[in-house]
Amino acid sequence: xxxxxxxxxxxxxxxxxxxxxxxxxxxxxxxxxxxxxxxxxxxxxxxxxxxxxxxxxxxxxxxxxxxxxxxxxxxxxxxxxxxxxxxxxxxxxxxxxxxxxxxxxxxxxxxxxxxxxxxxxxxxxxxxxxxxxxxxxxxxxxxxxxxxxxxxxxxxxxxxxxxxxxxxxxxxxxxxxxxxxxxxxxxxxxxxxxxxxxxxxxxxxxxxxxxxxxxxxxxxxxxxxxxxxxxxxxxxxxxxxxxxxxxxxxxxxxxxxxxxxxxxxxxxxxxx
Amino acid sequence: xxxxxxxxxxxxxxxxxxxxxxxxxxxxxxxxxxxxxxxxxxxxxxxxxxxxxxxxxxxxxxxxxxxxxxxxxxxxxxxxxxxxxxxxxxxxxxxxxxxxxxxxxxxxxxxxxxxxxxxxxxxxxxxxxxxxxxxxxxxxxxxxxxxxxxxxxxxxxxxxxxxxxxxxxxxxxxxxxxxxxxxxxxxxxxxxxxxxxxxxxxxxxxxxxxxxxxxxxxxxxxxxxxxxxxxxxxxxxxxxxxxxxxxxxxxxxxxxxxxxxxxxxxxx
Numbered sequence: 001x002x003x004x005x006x007x008x009x010x011x012x013x014x015x016x017x018x019x020x021x022x023x024x025x026x027x028x029x030x031x032x033x034x035x036x037x038x039x040x041x042x043x044x045x046x047x048x049x050x051x052x053x054x055x056x057x058x059x060x061x062x063x064x065x066x067x068x069x070x071x072x073x074x075x076x077x078x079x080x081x082x083x084x085x086x087x088x089x090x091x092x093x094x095x096x097x098x099x100x101x102x103x104x105x106x107x108x109x110x111x112x113x114x115x116x117x118x119x120x121x122x123x124x125x126x127x128x129x130x131x132x133x134x135x136x137x138x139x140x141x142x143x144x145x146x147x148x149x150x151x152x153x154x155x156x157x158x159x160x161x162x163x164x165x166x167x168x169x170x171x172x173x174x175x176x177x178x179x180x181x182x183x184x185x186x187x188x189x190x191x192x193x194x195x196x197x198x199x200x201x202x203x204x205x206x207x208x209x210x211x212x213x214x215x216x217x218x219x220x221x222x223x224x225x226x227x228x229x230x231x232x233x234x235x236x237x238x239x240x241x242x243x244x245x246x247x248x249x250x251x252x253x254x255x256x257x258x259x260x261x262x263x264x265x266x267x268x269x270x271x272x
Numbered sequence: 273x274x275x276x277x278x279x280x281x282x283x284x285x286x287x288x289x290x291x292x293x294x295x296x297x298x299x300x301x302x303x304x305x306x307x308x309x310x311x312x313x314x315x316x317x318x319x320x321x322x323x324x325x326x327x328x329x330x331x332x333x334x335x336x337x338x339x340x341x342x343x344x345x346x347x348x349x350x351x352x353x354x355x356x357x358x359x360x361x362x363x364x365x366x367x368x369x370x371x372x373x374x375x376x377x378x379x380x381x382x383x384x385x386x387x388x389x390x391x392x393x394x395x396x397x398x399x400x401x402x403x404x405x406x407x408x409x410x411x412x413x414x415x416x417x418x419x420x421x422x423x424x425x426x427x428x429x430x431x432x433x434x435x436x437x438x439x440x441x442x443x444x445x446x447x448x449x450x451x452x453x454x455x456x457x458x459x460x461x462x463x464x465x466x467x468x469x470x471x472x473x474x475x476x477x478x479x480x481x482x483x484x485x486x487x488x489x490x491x492x493x494x495x496x497x498x499x500x501x502x503x504x505x506x507x508x509x510x511x512x513x514x515x516x517x518x519x520x521x522x523x524x525x526x527x528x529x530x531x532x533x534x535x536x537x538x539x540x
Contacts, residue, residue, distance in 0.1 A: 033361075
């Protein structure tokens with residue numbers, strides 16, 4: 001090791017190009033860690049499939065039969081599938097704040113924060129790592145829905161769009177969770193708040209029913225809820241429903257960027 | 273010669289509790305420097321200021337001449353850090369834990385694998401490298417953390433209470449590895465401990481901290497000799513002289529209370 005004492009460059013990321021390279025390298029490192037953990041924890045992957053499976057098999061199949069929710073020409077199960085994908089990603093990401101507090105308590109966060117990694121890169125890495133975990137759910141939901149007769153797109157470009165929508169949505173909700181963690185600083189409180197906001201976010205979106213069916217006040221909340229834009233994008237890409245993809249992706253990118261910024265600013269509070 | 277670590281008038285308070293109260297310190301390149309003192313003395317706060325974890329005013333702390341406020345990322349590239357808690361990720365293998373830090377420190381891809389192997393071997397963990405760190409003993413986790421800190425070949429290794437909570441054999445093993453690394457690389461080591469016997473045996477120089485102040489600095493031999501004691505003396509005796517008889521009283525600051533609660537919650 002002695003010969004390498006001076007091997008590392010002292011220069012920090014002084015240019016935009018170097019900063020971007022560093023950001024991608026850090027995000028890659030964090031995503032790799034998440035994949036390594038997922039590979040070892042197959043039981044968790046299996047248990048996480050239960051909830052989306054119930055939504056599709058019980059809720060979806062039943063409501064398709066009783067035709068209680070008007071979705072035009074689109075069968076309700078087809079309509080619901082993108083919503084269940086978004087819901088699975090939300091449920092995974094919204095509890096990442098608990099993991100950050102755990103990392104803080106275990107000293108892992110302090111160790112990461114002493115590496116030459118800007119706070120924003122650390123948070124972005126965590127955010128996209130949440131997306132990696134959410135993508136495993138996407139595969140499960142798509143296989144299940146295919147078995148139930150839902151016709152989803154096979155277009156590789158559209159599927160790439162699905163991956164992007166899931167990653168961006170997960171990044172936003174993961175950062176929202178880190179922001180809450182940075183404010184409450186306790187795992188128990190974080191767990192309570194996570195539970196408290198998860199279902200309202202889900203029900204105040206277009207995941208289960210069309211926006212037109214909502215009362216006015218709920219429609220207003222729906223328009224401010226990034227989950228709705230994620231669902232609309234997924235629905236447009238997967239089943240070809242009318243979607244404003246530019247707006248949807250614009251909102252998802254902007255909300256993820258703002259959330260990454262705020263979460264990065266609060267990371268120091270967690271490290272104290 | 274530029275000091276490895278230079279601290280000038282560092283003061284840090286958590287609310288109304290002053291953790292560090294205007295301390296000055298110089299750590300010379302290549303030495304093992306011990307920051308000693310009871311819980312609440314301000315050791316960990318000092319370490320966290322040096323490692324960029326706490327915001328400090330400009331020109332109060334520098335590492336190899338680089339100001340920690342102005343050029344945080346550059347300072348972090350020089351530092352390998354082992355925190356007080358056993359902090360390896362139990363869900364990852366030993367190798368994956370070390371590889372992560374090789375990536376985060378931008379160890380070039382073509383060298384990465386060899387460097388990871390080298391760091392793991394230096395800490396005597398080659399056989400356990402493919403096992404999840406969650407199956408390691410406390411001493412092994414500490415050595416794994418040393419491997420994580422060393423994989424980037426830092427110029428300054430910062431260890432916060434590296435032997436706390438370990439059994440005597442594991443403690444001896446950790447110090448052996450630290451001494452070996454210093455011998456082979458000439459790396460500067462800054463270590464905090466409240467075990468005076470370990471500091472006496474392993475540190476080139478020590479600073480005695482108490483209630484946020486540095487009470488004395490010197491080699492263990494110099495400090496013991498300065499006592500002019502009639503019989504055999506040690507660093508414990510030195511500390512009693514400088515800090516008074518209350519040093520065993522736990523003058524725990526907010527940080528310790530918070531940390532103890534977190535650890536209790538984590539361990540259930």
